[in-house]
């Protein structure tokens with residue numbers, strides 16, 4: 001027994017070295033992409049913003065069916081019609097992900113009317129965009145209910161069938177603010193940090209479940225209405241991402257089974273800096289980059 005443990009301990013650093021070298025080499029090579037032609041994709045918040053681009057991208061890349069969830073029927077209908085007109089199969093259901101009963105009820109309706117969901121994209125989110133003392137309690141709670149708990153309910157609704165089929169993928173559109181929070185969006189940053197922990201835990205929990213994977217996407221500021229009015233100090237240096245680019249890179253990450261995707265990749269540097277820099281230096285970076293005050297001009301969705 002002790003010999004076995006000693007053997008494993010000796011092997012461990014070699015395994016680590018092997019995985020790091022292998023992953024680095026693989027990242028340089030074009031990876032094979034999984035076929036989407038049998039996939040039924042459900043996107044929460046699929047009516048507008050990044051969600052609608054995700055829906056169009058999944059359809060474009062050959063998904064069998066795309067299902068949209070959201071609260072505003074007008075947006076859902078418009079996106080579904082656009083996708084259907086391009087020749088892909090798309091439908092929508094009105095569903096508020098913060099409402100647990102509604103999620104379970106609509107998941108049942110989806111299973112009966114459309115079939116088993118094999119790719120779940122947790123994209124729906126809101127931002128209240130204020131500091132703690134300026135936020136009313138209900139607004140703070142609402143963000144947590146939509147951005148964090150909503151994922152609990154959708155994942156609980158669809159993951160069991162994926163595990164039975166040994167085929168499925170859970171995707172989370174997170175944010176770089178989960179790892180590098182800013183003032184003035186305390187509700188959002190907290191919910192995204194919590195959602196990141198949810199995905200990290202889920203990803204590890206599914207290690208022994210063949211055929212079921214996870215992808216977490218952490219984009220930088222993206223050009224949608226969500227953060228309308230937010231002003232970064234050097235927009236030429238840090239331009240907002242285009243939602244269609246976020247969508248395309250997300251679908252690529254799903255098709256190549258990538259667990260975590262930083263957009264742009266340079267955002268990883270921020271995370272590395274945070275792990276060893278003294279707090280005063282980090283504060284200086286926030287001051288210099290303007291992220292410290294960027295929410296002062298925030299207006300949000302109209």
Ligand SMILES: NC(=O)c1ccc[n+]([C@@H]2O[C@H](COP(=O)([O-])OP(=O)(O)OC[C@H]3O[C@@H](n4cnc5c(N)ncnc54)[C@H](OP(=O)(O)O)[C@@H]3O)[C@@H](O)[C@H]2O)c1
Pocket residue numbers: 044045046047048049050051069070071072073075095096097098122123124125126146173174175176218219220221222223224225226227301
């Ligand atoms: N924009 C950015 O700068 C940025 C950066 C990084 C990450 N992200 C993330 O990307 C994702 C999409 O954001 P976005 O920029 O596309 O924002 P957006 O344009 O405001 O879209 C948010 C979507 O979520 C839906 N939604 C909100 N509350 C919902 C609820 N309770 N139930 C169901 N659907 C709900 C909205 O539809 P209804 O209102 O009709 O329900 C809408 O379709 C979010 O997770 C966000 O955190 C955004």
